[in-house]
Amino acid sequence: MNTVLDDNKKLCLNSGQIIKLKPTMTIMFEVEDLSVASPATVSRCGMVLLEPQQLGHTPLITSYCDDLEKLLGKTAEVVRGYMHYLSDACLAFTNICGKFPVPTDPNFLANSMLNMFECYVKDWRSDEVAVKIPKEAEEMCTHAVIFAHIWSIGVALDETTRPKFDAFFQDILANEDVNTKYKLDLPNFEVKKFGVRLGEYKSIFDLYFDRDKLVWINWLKTIPPFVVPRDVSYAQLIVPTIDSIRMNKLLSTLVLNGKYPLFCGPTGTGKSITVANELKRSFDSPEWTYLNMSFSAQTSANQTQRIIDGKMEKRRKGVYGPPLGKKGLIFVDDLNMPQKEVYGAQPPIELLR
Numbered sequence: 001m002n003t004v005l006d007d008n009k010k011l012c013l014n015s016g017q018i019i020k021l022k023p024t025m026t027i028m029f030e031v032e033d034l035s036v037a038s039p040a041t042v043s044r045c046g047m048v049l050l051e052p053q054q055l056g057h058t059p060l061i062t063s064y065c066d067d068l069e070k071l072l073g074k075t076a077e078v079v080r081g082y083m084h085y086l087s088d089a090c091l092a093f094t095n096i097c098g099k100f101p102v103p104t105d106p107n108f109l110a111n112s113m114l115n116m117f118e119c120y121v122k123d124w125r126s127d128e129v130a131v132k133i134p135k136e137a138e139e140m141c142t143h144a145v146i147f148a149h150i151w152s153i154g155v156a157l158d159e160t161t162r163p164k165f166d167a168f169f170q171d172i173l174a175n176e177d178v179n180t181k182y183k184l185d186l187p188n189f190e191v192k193k194f195g196v197r198l199g200e201y202k203s204i205f206d207l208y209f210d211r212d213k214l215v216w217i218n219w220l221k222t223i224p225p226f227v228v229p230r231d232v233s234y235a236q237l238i239v240p241t242i243d244s245i246r247m248n249k250l251l252s253t254l255v256l257n258g259k260y261p262l263f264c265g266p267t268g269t270g271k272s273i274t275v276a277n278e279l280k281r282s283f284d285s286p287e288w289t290y291l292n293m294s295f296s297a298q299t300s301a302n303q304t305q306r307i308i309d310g311k312m313e314k315r316r317k318g319v320y321g322p323p324l325g326k327k328g329l330i331f332v333d334d335l336n337m338p339q340k341e342v343y344g345a346q347p348p349i350e351l352l353r
Contacts, residue, residue: 005044036343057110064114075138082145085192090153092184093168099161102264112152119257120144147209166203219245248278272333289322290329295337301347
């Protein structure tokens with residue numbers, strides 16, 4: 001490592017081989033910390049330290065809405081206003097009162113929100129055919145922004161703090177001054193009025209926004225009534241609950257729009273069986289193929305690569321993929337299991353990354 005970072009740019013391998021990098025080449029690393037770097041390595045690297053808090057989530061939303069303007073015109077300004085307003089308030093609230101089962105940076109939460117919102121407008125973006133934007137686009141987008149915040153920032157919280165977020169979000173929709181009420185200390189905070197009716201609900205987490213019908217409905221009403229199949233044994237029977245319905249719907253929505261969902265939660269709550277069931281139901285089709293794989297404490301990066309490569313077809317030299325005409329999907333179970341190596345990294349996860 002030190003030899004290649006030197007002015008000579010010579011990569012000396014264990015085998016004794018020396019590869020000289022071209023003058024135009026440079027190596028960049030993103031490191032969590034320098035706890036295992038020698039002074040020699042540090043002195044050869046130019047360090048640029050940018051705290052996430054200094055940059056904040058605002059540029060993410062601003063750049064996304066700038067791009068959205070090409071698609072939606074003036075409606076993008078309305079979206080921009082609501083996104084900044086809700087994100088600032090929700091992230092400030094979760095910072096004070098929120099508990100996350102998996103520690104998550106506010107910038108990643110804002111990015112998840114943009115991914116969820118994008119699922120509602122993705123089919124309006126098309127280079128091949130002219131798509132007619134509906135005249136209710138502004139109303140659709142306002143509702144979609146609300147849904148995206150609930151199912152990105154709100155859903156990342158654990159069970160104990162979700163009810164608090166629920167009450168807080170209902171106060172926002174009721175046009176209350178949450179900055180003063182919850183002591184969020186947000187500068188230049190002005191209350192925005194939401195002319196949004198969500199219908200009857202106990203919790204905002206009970207509702208799903210249907211863009212085409214422009215209504216909010218209970219998750220339980222998004223699927224037909226459950227009928228017990230006659231030919232299934234008791235052990236194979238899976239009864240849908242509101243949690244599994246939400247999980248399946250969000251999984252399908254995100255995957256079909258090219259986003260990558262991560263489900264986390266306590267063991268034994270049915271995450272694996274729910275995902276496997278949904279993959280079998282929705283993605284075992286002429287358009288899709290999928291691969292199930294589980295990580296364990298002994299999983300190595302080489303093993304991971306062999307499993308994935310083994311299921312791929314060679315298209316041409318250097319190009320591998322799922323069977324021709326299909327899209328491939330990889331489901332990794334027990335993602336957190338691989339053992340950490342000496343320097344704290346988990347190579348199989350780094351390979352996926």
